[in-house]
Amino acid sequence: MMYNIRGENIEVTPAIREHVEKKLSKLERYFDQEINADVHVNLKVYNNKQKIEVTIPMTHLVLRAEEVHDDLYAAADLVVDKLERQIRKHKTKVNRKIREREPAKYVFANNVESNVAVQDEEEDLELVRNKRFDLKPMDSEEAILQMNMLGHNFFVFTNAETNATNVVYRRKDGRYGLIEPN
Structure with missing residues (x-):
């Protein structure tokens, strides 16, 4: 992975860069082969809060997470936890689709979670309501x-x-966004 770490209202020191890269490199254990992706990291400081945004665009998946905390190092730890949960959910979904078609090898390597954790992830993906409207x-x-x-x-x-x-959707900052198809 190639890391692109930027700071807004903060200088990215070698210690911060090393900590963020070390934490994000833990994500590589979930993949069979080396990830050939650019990792975009934005570090922001505002109102005595530290914000970290991480985006990892890959071929069939975009991993994105952000976290706000008083401590930048704690925010980095929390954002990696969010990314790991996203990877596990995606892995569970992909493996389920592959199992439905045929028995197959894992798309991700090093299945470090127990069967109980995988079952919990599958329950999180359960569709509980279907709505139809004009x-x-x-x-x-x-x-x-x-x-x-x-x-x-x-x-x-x-x-x-x-x-x-x-x-149309409400953004976290209270403003609105519009999603249009190409």
């Missing part, structure tokens, strides 16, 4: 109003201008 043509502003009236964090609608299915 998509009404509207603009994004009306969709945001509908979303807020329902008290949801996202809203699926048909864009009246493009006739394509779009999604």
Whole structure:
């Protein structure tokens, strides 16, 4: 893995860089072969809080996690934990799909979790509700109003201008985002 570590309102010292690289290198144990990916790490400091954002784009998967903490080193530990959970969930999902088709080798190596942990991961992926509804043509502003009236964090609608299915969502910063298909 190639590490691209940037700091906003913080100088990335060799000690910080070494700690982040050491923690993120633990993720390599989940893969059969060496990961040929660029790891993008953004370190931010604001209001006495330390924030770390990690993005690892790979061929069939994008791993992304962020964590805010008072201590940057603790935030790095927590973000690696989040990434490990994402990898385990993806591994469980991929292995289940492969088992349905044919018995196969693992996509990821070094299965360090016990069977109980894998069963817990599979239970987390259980689909518990299925909804069907008609998509009404509207603009994004009306969709945001509908979303807020329902008290949801996202809203699926048909864009009246493009006739394509779009999604509006509430971001963590309180503003709104729009997802459009290509």
